[in-house]
């Protein structure tokens with residue numbers, strides 16, 4: 001079933017969980033994410049990156065993910081991730097996205113607030129709005145090594161939330177998109193100060209490479225949504241590169257290859273669901 005993302009995240013936090021948001025470039029990965037969420041009886045978020053949404057068939061993928069969510073036995077949300085293009089946001093919502101990350105984090109605080117307000121006026125009250133404060137380095141679709149840069153300033157949080165009306169807040173606390181240069185270092189004191197100032201659930205991006213114990217620990221600090229991409233596509237790509245030739249020799253066994261793909265994705269999903277439980 002579809003469920004508003006903020007509601008599912010609030011329910012997860014109350015139950016001692018965080019909801020994983022998995023980036024889906026394709027339907028096979030999404031099938032695996034929903035099947036594993038059903039097996040574990042947990043909510044799940046299917047994220048679509050803006051480059052995917054803006055590609056030739058991206059909006060149809062969003063529509064297909066929404067249909068998958070409607071049929072699922074557990075709560076599902078379909079989110080357009082990191083969107084800064086107003087036209088794309090409107091199109092993605094028309095195609096079926098139930099949530100948007102209105103990402104004005106590259107601009108000033110005032111511009112960021114104004115952007116989130118503008119997106120709200122475009123999509124209406126029913127679309128769940130995530131916003132981001134601070135800068136998250138890295139490329140969303142390509143895993144190059146990154147170092148954390150501009151952390152979220154806790155002093156800006158209350159004003160940003162009051163001004164923007166965001167339903168969830170993505171934070172920069174030492175996290176990056178892609179691979180970490182060296183060991184990831186979560187700034188717990190910054191996260192604690194953000195939590196104290198925040199009226200909404202927090203979102204941790206860049207979960208790939210962060211130790212499961214640290215992911216679990218973030219829940220006590222108000223994190224209720226955790227975005228993961230690099231680990232998922234790394235697992236799928238390495239499985240496919242090992243299975244392409246055997247499946248070709250096995251009578252061009254496409255179903256077999258898709259099964260390998262689903263299994264690789266499922267393993268990552270299962271480990272993520274396990275990590276996203278408060279200890």
Ligand code: 13P
Pocket residue numbers: 023081082140176177178179204205206207208227228229230231
């Ligand atoms: P990773 O690719 O580092 O897991 O980050 C995913 C993400 O935050 C998507 O918004």
